[in-house]
Amino acid sequence: MQVNFQNKNPALWQTLQLISQPTKFLENCIERYGDPFTVRVLGLNSPPVVFFSDPQAIKEIFTLPGEKFDFKKATHVFKPLMGDKSIILQEGRSHQRQKQLMMPAFHGDRMKTYGEIICQITTEVIQNWTPGKVISLQQEMSNITLQIILQVVFGISPGSRYNKIKELLSSLLDDVTKPWYSSLFFFPPLQKDLGAWSPWGQFLRRRQEIDELIYSEIYQRRQEQFRTDILSLLMSAQDEDGQQMTDVELRDQLVSLLLLGYETTAAALSWALYLTHSAPQVLANLSSELAQTSLENPEKITALPYLTAVCQETLRIYPIGLICTPRMVKETVQINGESFGIGTIIVPCIYLAHRRRETYSQPDKFLPERFLNHRFSPYEYLPFGGGIRGCIGVAFSMYEMKLVLATILSNFELTLADSRLAHPVRRGITIVPSASGMKMIVTAQRQFAKVPVL
Numbered sequence: 491m492q493v494n495f496q497n498k499n500p501a502l503w504q505t506l507q508l509i510s511q512p513t514k515f516l517e518n519c520i521e522r523y524g525d526p527f528t529v530r531v532l533g534l535n536s537p538p539v540v541f542f543s544d545p546q547a548i549k550e551i552f553t554l555p556g557e558k559f560d561f562k563k564a565t566h567v568f569k570p571l572m573g574d575k576s577i578i579l580q581e582g583r584s585h586q587r588q589k590q591l592m593m594p595a596f597h598g599d600r601m602k603t604y605g606e607i608i609c610q611i612t613t614e615v616i617q618n619w620t621p622g623k624v625i626s627l628q629q630e631m632s633n634i635t636l637q638i639i640l641q642v643v644f645g646i647s648p649g650s651r652y653n654k655i656k657e658l659l660s661s662l663l664d665d666v667t668k669p670w671y672s673s674l675f676f677f678p679p680l681q682k683d684l685g686a687w688s689p690w691g692q693f694l695r696r697r698q699e700i701d702e703l704i705y706s707e708i709y710q711r712r713q714e715q716f717r718t719d720i721l722s723l724l725m726s727a728q729d730e731d732g733q734q735m736t737d738v739e740l741r742d743q744l745v746s747l748l749l750l751g752y753e754t755t756a757a758a759l760s761w762a763l764y765l766t767h768s769a770p771q772v773l774a775n776l777s778s779e780l781a782q783t784s785l786e787n788p789e790k791i792t793a794l795p796y797l798t799a800v801c802q803e804t805l806r807i808y809p810i811g812l813i814c815t816p817r818m819v820k821e822t823v824q825i826n827g828e829s830f831g832i833g834t835i836i837v838p839c840i841y842l843a844h845r846r847r848e849t850y851s852q853p854d855k856f857l858p859e860r861f862l863n864h865r866f867s868p869y870e871y872l873p874f875g876g877g878i879r880g881c882i883g884v885a886f887s888m889y890e891m892k893l894v895l896a897t898i899l900s901n902f903e904l905t906l907a908d909s910r911l912a913h914p915v916r917r918g919i920t921i922v923p924s925a926s927g928m929k930m931i932v933t934a935q936r937q938f939a940k941v942p943v944l
């Protein structure tokens with residue numbers, strides 16, 4: 491099939507629209523051009539980029555052999571941050587090997603080991619909340635999820651190295667979400683080290699400091715035994731040829747896990763708190779489920795049906811990553827009976843798949859109940875993507891989301907500080923509530939709190 495550019499605006503204009511108002515751009519396109527639609531959103535000389543939201547098409551894309559696609563076309567921008575050994579920059583056998591080494595550390599059974607740390611960190615962070623205090627969800631949720639990643643994934647205990655890494659990483663991540671700073675990653679000619687005060691020079695020096703801390707942690711950890719954190723599991727993991735990860739591979743995986751796993755979960759938690767507090771009946775149902783449950787056991791919390799439905803519905807209505815990894819066609823492929831030629835970029839669109847009227851009644855409404863009696867297929871509901879590039883943090887982040895939410899809502903009553911509706915805005919690789927949805931007021935300390943005594 492000859493792919494038509496259905497959107498006739500200049501490529502640069504389309505790219506800027508997608509960057510500045512991603513959800514609005516996607517909604518406008520599907521309304522105007524239908525599904526699938528073709529746009530040019532990869533800069534001045536963008537190839538055709540085709541967005542799909544039909545479950546049958548998504549199923550076919552996920553099941554096509556990986557060799558037919560080049561996955562690096564869009565992910566190469568992460569190279570300076572994550573390193574060229576990062577899982578997201580691997581393809582074919584090398585990607586399979588990395589995934590095989592990393593998956594066991596994130597397997598469902600291992601979650602039990604992480605539950606107590608998650609509850610403990612949340613309890614510590616919310617300890618200074620008092621009735622009347624105004625909290626910023628952006629700050630509080632990022633603080634909780636960054637500490638969880640550092641302790642659970644890196645296995646670093648609080649202390650001077652922990653504080654230093656925490657400080658350096660949070661300021662680096664804060665910077666890379668700013669539009670002017672993130673443009674450095676999209677335009678390689680701007681990547682020039684003109685000294686410590688130049689933007690790229692500053693980035694390189696900060697990365698160097700972080701790397702030194704990570705490498706000394708890896709060195710120290712190689713001398714220790716019997717640890718259960720994810721870094722230790724990755725160090726001892728062997729692929730089918732008996733090979734272990736090198737220090738450079740470990741560094742690149744750690745930084746990737748951190749960048750992909752911390753802001754995403756913080757954004758999901760911010761949406762969950764905003765959405766539940768915008769829907770009084772949902773909040774009442776959730777509070778009543780939590781009040782009737784002994785929260786001493788993380789396993790019991792994560793099995794609660796309404797809490798689970800609230801988290802699922804949050805990620806349906808505002809999936810943090812709007813799209814799956816874009817793939818460039820290397821060999822002509824057939825999708826839903828149509829043929830797509832070499833050079834075309836194929837994008838399974840999570841956001842639009844989650845808003846299809848054919849799949850979800852009242853798709854714009856936050857209705858956790860829809861998950862209580864119905865199981866959606868992995869091509870209709872895919873907040874973590876799917877196929878060979880699917881997210882490795884699915885079980886971990888769902889577990890984390892439920893425990894953090896339950897701990898907060900069992901301890902405090904909150905209300906939104908601003909009654910204006912929040913809308914989705916881009917922050918780095920995620921979409922978060924706009925400013926009006928990010929401030930909450932602590933109204934009371936709950937009486938029924940039965941969080942684990944740790």
Ligand code: HEM
Pocket residue numbers: 577578589643746747748750751752754755758805809810811813814815816873874875876877878879880881882883884886887
């Ligand atoms: C609510 C939280 C999260 C959401 C919504 C999310 C979503 C996603 C999505 C949509 C993708 C792309 C999948 C695809 O192309 O099909 C992805 C990839 C990935 N995510 Fe997550 N993620 C979350 C948390 C995490 C966590 C906690 C980790 C690890 C600590 C993680 C690690 C990864 C990795 C390593 C990949 C790349 C996989 C590959 O290329 O094979 N994510 N995630």
